[in-house]
Amino acid sequence: STKAGLGEWDGVGKTSDGHRVKVLGNVGAPGDAHAAADAGAEGVGLFRTEFCYLDAPAEPAVAEQRMAYTAVLTPFAGKPVIVRTLDAGADKPLDFLSPEAEPNPALGVRGLRVAFDRPDVLDRQLEAIAGAAADSGADVSVMAPMVATAAEAAWFAERARAAGIARAGVMIEIPAAALAAREIFDAVDFVSVGTNDLAQYTFAADRQLGAVATLNDPWQPALLRLIAWIGEAARATGKPAGVCGEAAADPLLARVLTGLGMTSLSMNASSIHGVGASLAAVTWEECETLAQAVLAAPDPGTARSLASRKD
Ligand code: PEP
Ligand code: MG
Numbered sequence: 001s002t003k004a005g006l007g008e009w010d011g012v013g014k015t016s017d018g019h020r021v022k023v024l025g026n027v028g029a030p031g032d033a034h035a036a037a038d039a040g041a042e043g044v045g046l047f048r049t050e051f052c053y054l055d056a057p058a059e060p061a062v063a064e065q066r067m068a069y070t071a072v073l074t075p076f077a078g079k080p081v082i083v084r085t086l087d088a089g090a091d092k093p094l095d096f097l098s099p100e101a102e103p104n105p106a107l108g109v110r111g112l113r114v115a116f117d118r119p120d121v122l123d124r125q126l127e128a129i130a131g132a133a134a135d136s137g138a139d140v141s142v143m144a145p146m147v148a149t150a151a152e153a154a155w156f157a158e159r160a161r162a163a164g165i166a167r168a169g170v171m172i173e174i175p176a177a178a179l180a181a182r183e184i185f186d187a188v189d190f191v192s193v194g195t196n197d198l199a200q201y202t203f204a205a206d207r208q209l210g211a212v213a214t215l216n217d218p219w220q221p222a223l224l225r226l227i228a229w230i231g232e233a234a235r236a237t238g239k240p241a242g243v244c245g246e247a248a249a250d251p252l253l254a255r256v257l258t259g260l261g262m263t264s265l266s267m268n269a270s271s272i273h274g275v276g277a278s279l280a281a282v283t284w285e286e287c288e289t290l291a292q293a294v295l296a297a298p299d300p301g302t303a304r305s306l307a308s309r310k311d
Pocket of ligand 1 (some may be wrong): 087173193194196197198244246
């Protein structure tokens, strides 16, 4: 289908000269998964599993988790799906897991850090995910949220492999992890950049606070320079690097991220067509040239206008 101003998209993410960039869906429940599949997502780049836990008074049993995940994975039978393990803590506290009150929850025991104290909870989730992969026929990988170091990435990958899951990756959403991208790639099969948190931690600006929203603009050249560093590591190691934060849903920024070496972009269902069409309208070389120009821009406004000019 064609949408005004967006052009055509044939459902396979690529530039006009055939450089592949997978266009994937972000999902968090069965309804989102059907919407993403209907919108033409080539797979799922981020399945947020929190929905299964958030309203639960206690940890859901493995069998219950397995059924819940299967319902989300089924629309993507035969397609790649990245399941993110529980991202609890900070803005998503869980009664049965979260530590006592922390002075700065965004900097506290959240994401994978919860699993260092409670590896049994992670192992049961991995067991449920492996079961759901078998039940649904989806091509499942797992990834961990809020990873800071290569050692943490290696710890997670080892547990995922022990659970029989073929591929393990991590999110890069902490600046230290971006700077350690090369070592992290050596420990895992892929990475996915969470630009919402990466912006928050790079600019020391709460992602939920309107007063600092201009700092959390995904067109900030400093944020894009971190992504460029990750892209370099992806090229050097030949491993995939995706983006699953809000940045990936902007059709013009999608071109920049492609030019920075990202190999997949994952977004809400409503953005899939626009991003696919935007990539199909430019060459790989145009994306690379645009990326270099945007990296050198002094501010987000200039970066945006450089990208619009090429549209
Ligand atoms: C992100 O931080 O960019 C991300 C995709 O994860 P979440 O928004 O769930 O924290
Ligand atoms: Mg995040």
